[in-house]
Amino acid sequence: AQSVTQLDSQVPVFEEAPVELRCNYSSSVSVYLFWYVQYPNQGLQLLLKYLSGSTLVKGINGFEAEFNKSQTSFHLRKPSVHISDTAEYFCAVPYNTNAGKSTFGDGTTLTVKP
Amino acid sequence: EPEVTQTPSHQVTQMGQEVILRCVPISNHLYFYWYRQILGQKVEFLVSFYNNEISEKSEIFDDQFSVERPDGSNFTLKIRSTKLEDSAMYFCASSAMGGGTDTQYFGPGTRLTVL
Numbered sequence: 001a002q003s004v005t006q007l008d009s010q011v012p013v014f015e016e017a018p019v020e021l022r023c024n025y026s027s028s029v030s031v032y033l034f035w036y037v038q039y040p041n042q043g044l045q046l047l048l049k050y051l052s053g054s055t056l057v058k059g060i061n062g063f064e065a066e067f068n069k070s071q072t073s074f075h076l077r078k079p080s081v082h083i084s085d086t087a088e089y090f091c092a093v094p095y096n097t098n099a100g101k102s103t104f105g106d107g108t109t110l111t112v113k114p
Numbered sequence: 115e116p117e118v119t120q121t122p123s124h125q126v127t128q129m130g131q132e133v134i135l136r137c138v139p140i141s142n143h144l145y146f147y148w149y150r151q152i153l154g155q156k157v158e159f160l161v162s163f164y165n166n167e168i169s170e171k172s173e174i175f176d177d178q179f180s181v182e183r184p185d186g187s188n189f190t191l192k193i194r195s196t197k198l199e200d201s202a203m204y205f206c207a208s209s210a211m212g213g214g215t216d217t218q219y220f221g222p223g224t225r226l227t228v229l
Contacts, residue, residue: 032214032215036220041222042222042223043118043120043205043220043221043222043223044157044205044207044220045220046217046218046219049215049217051215090156090157092157094213094214094215095159095170095214101147101159101162101170101172102159102218103159104156104157104158105156106155106156107156107157
C-alpha cells in the first residue's frame with residue numbers, strides 16, 4: 001500500500017510571493033502522484049499528476065510539482081501566488097496501479113494575504 | 115465541460131434515520147467512487163463501483179452503507195441507520211478507466227449532518 005504525508009498543515013504567504021507545499025510519499029511499487037485543490041465549499045479539483053517521464057509536472061493555475069524519487073517527495077510550487085489561490089491542497093496516491101481509489105494526505109491550508 | 119453533480123448540497127437528519135445521497139457522474143465514465151471527509155480531517159475512500167457491483171471498499175464501508183446505480187445516470191450512497199459520527203462531507207467521483215493513472219472527477223459534495 002502507498003501513503004503520503006503532507007508536512008505542513010498551514011502555509012500563510014503574501015500575495016505575489018512564491019510558495020511550496022510539501023508532500024512525501026512511501027511506496028514499494030511504481031508511483032503515481034496527484035495534487036488536488038479544494039476551494040471553500042467546493043469539491044476536489046485535480047491540479048496535476050505525475051505518472052511517468054519528466055519529473056517536472058506542470059498543472060493548472062500556474063502550479064507545478066517535481067517528483068523526486070531519491071527524496072520520495074512530490075512538492076507543489078507556484079512562483080507567484082494570488083489571493084484566489086487560497087484553498088486546501090491535498091496530495092494523493094492511488095492505492096495501487098490497478099485501483100482507482102486514492103489515499104489522501106491530511107491537507108495543507110494555503111492562505112494568501114494581501 | 116462535463117461535471118459530476120451531487121444532491122442535496124446539505125442534508126440534515128436525525129440519528130437512526132436512513133439517508134440517500136445522490137450523484138450524477140460524467141456520462142461516459144464507467145467507474146464510480148464515494149469518499150468522505152469528516153470536518154477538519156483528510157479525505158477517505160469509501161467504495162468503488164464498476165459494472166453494477168462494488169469493486170473495492172474500505173473498512174469504513176460497513177453493513178450500514180450501500181451503493182446503487184438505479185438507472186443509467188444516477189449513483190447513490192445509502193446510509194441505513196445514521197450515527198452521529200457519519201456527519202461529514204461526502205464526495206462522489208467518477209473516472210473513465212478506473213486504473214491508478216486515471217483522473218477522478220469529483221462532485222461538489224453533500225454535507226451530511228446527523229443530529
